[in-house]
Amino acid sequence: MRIELVNTGTELCIGDVINTNAAWIGQRMAALGLEVARQTIVPDGGAVREAIAEAAARSDVVLVSGGLGPTNDDVTRESAADLLGLELRQDAAVTSHLDAYFSKRGKPVTSATLRQAMVPAGAQVLMNPFGTAPGLYFPAQLGAARGWKAHLFLLPGPPRELKPMVENEVEPRLRALLPDGESRRVLYLRLTGIGESDIVEAVEKQLEAVPRLELGYCIGKGDVDVRLAGPQETVDAGARIVRERLGEFILSEDRRVIEEVVVHALAARGEWLATAESCTGGAIANRVTDVSGSSAVFGHGLVTYANEAKQKHLGVPADLIETHGAVSAEVARAMAEGCLAASGADHALAVTGIAGPAGGTEEKPVGTVWVALASKGCETAARRFFYPGARDRFKLLTSQAALEMLRRRLHGLPLPG
């Protein structure tokens, strides 16, 4: 089954908006076993009709986003109706959705707004609980008289409206069109602390021996997703292999990132985390506090770029810094232990390293970093990592490694060698 996207919007063409919808839809379709054969992006206006017609002539399914709103340059609905030769009629359900939407916000329903309630005869309405413009589905047979062969979906442009509509309205209809679509499952096993090539080395041969299992990898920010797709039993068989051979690296099976996993694990245990960051400059604290509910597990964070700050807030002895250098296992350990004592938390993560671009030496090049984890009643652990490269990437990978040390401790797993 060949599938194409048409994303409409002048803002996409002039670069005011990055087209994240296209990538997201591409992933969702890949999870269904469908590869998007082409994406076409056109500005609002007349080019939309042309792009839909071309895509429909080439493909079995066309997903169009954008141009369903109330303004004059929103022409997607009318373009599709015209191409399929369908008359537009005011739809009662959509009209009452619009009435409710606007009355809740104390605004009148204007005639421009009501354009969004016009539905081409025979098209199915895809309700939009997160906005005003509904989506529309035109089964291929609607245009049969005009030689039309494609299933056509019109979707709103804003991601927060489009994404739930794809998941709840489009995907079930595509499953119904696909052979085996109904029984198809997709599982994402998210791994961290291990590179893609080591994952491949460890499991690919065995996974490829599972009949009908589709396998994919996607490198994320500090983690790697192993995507398993196929019938339920097949996916289960694949997952067993990955869990058996790489279980300790599996961060989540529900696409949670490490800061979510760690905050949830701390909350479940009723434990607190504190942080003392030098070169990561607050990146760990920032990630942890991105998680809703983190205030129940995180109370004290310190960014001790300066050596005096390490001494003052963490009680790191000046001569320890002098003897071993600020970037050392000894200082990292002292920072973590000082942070644990100063905060009264159950766990303390400390980081000291050289983010660069300046400050490296031959012995300790840019990218060198020590991470220490102190926990009540455990021996303090310190590990050295090396992440040369751009500053933002250094901060990302170092904060990932630190959170991974904590995740392992919380789950009773061995810390990385």
Place this chain on the structure above:
Amino acid sequence: MRIELVNTGTELCIGDVINTNAAWIGQRMAALGLEVARQTIVPDGGAVREAIAEAAARSDVVLVSGGLGPTNDDVTRESAADLLGLELRQDAAVTSHLDAYFSKRGKPVTSATLRQAMVPAGAQVLMNPFGTAPGLYFPAQLGAARGWKAHLFLLPGPPRELKPMVENEVEPRLRALLPDGESRRVLYLRLTGIGESDIVEAVEKQLEAVPRLELGYCIGKGDVDVRLAGPQETVDAGARIVRERLGEFILSEDRRVIEEVVVHALAARGEWLATAESCTGGAIANRVTDVSGSSAVFGHGLVTYANEAKQKHLGVPADLIETHGAVSAEVARAMAEGCLAASGADHALAVTGIAGPAGGTEEKPVGTVWVALASKGCETAARRFFYPGARDRFKLLTSQAALEMLRRRLHGLPLPG
């Protein structure tokens, strides 16, 4: 002049990579006065040839990215040569670039690599200092015998290779093709602390009266760019209007973000910043330390989510928190002053608020936040902001507002009312 993009790469179609190149090129073209009329994205392989041919039939200029590498599914170079009927010949300059590139890395030049040195007869090589595959430019007349009318550029896919090539090789050639292209200038005035509609209200009428001035707005992360384009004198006249009426809101005229502006201003004055963050959870420290060289101006950061941390590290009296609540002007001021004293810095920013989604009250709803700035020898200022909405957006806008208070103090501007 009509311009189209063709981005090639299976990774774009299956959503493994977000197409940031398309948005970036769209912005660069808009700056030249060109609107991208269509973007076509196709997987590696045979679809590339078809997409280039279609785009060239519709447009004056076609920019193609990706598919220039050494592997079998990299077919862009060969597709273009075939479409224009040009023979491929090994190019001496590219060959020696490849030799130098690989010998520097201690790797052999393979025959697959050498495919990248094959240049269609008559095409101009666009050297790639940041990678192996050169770009290629086919002036329209090269294909005249086949009725070809488009200027065709082939560019590498990786952004760090593509961007400098567009700026240094493609844009000068496009300027030469455009009427007035050579004298055209673009200036971005980046504003913060003021919304787009207030900017429009303040300057749009006057700017529209400047002959030949092209005007655009682009909303960034906590800031807004006013884009002025046209001949030099015209852009200068427009910039004078914005500077005169909105000068205090202009953050940079060189696209620097506020953390860069603040770090550079602190460095120029030889001054230090410290931070005490509650609800932003390290976001300010994280932004400041994203700037290279920030270790010279930032030494102490505290993330005091917990009230005990506010007391212990910042000396905020418990009864002050009890009397006014943790989210109050009084506590924000005490945090900033305590941070200034504890760190010995010249300036201290403190933040206390309710990021949500939980924790709001009727009097202090989610999104309420107090920011205080204490500086040596100045009265401590506290300001209330209100940013309801998602947690990450709250953190972004609050950290922006805090850094803006500091920027204004460093530049001797009045703090926001």
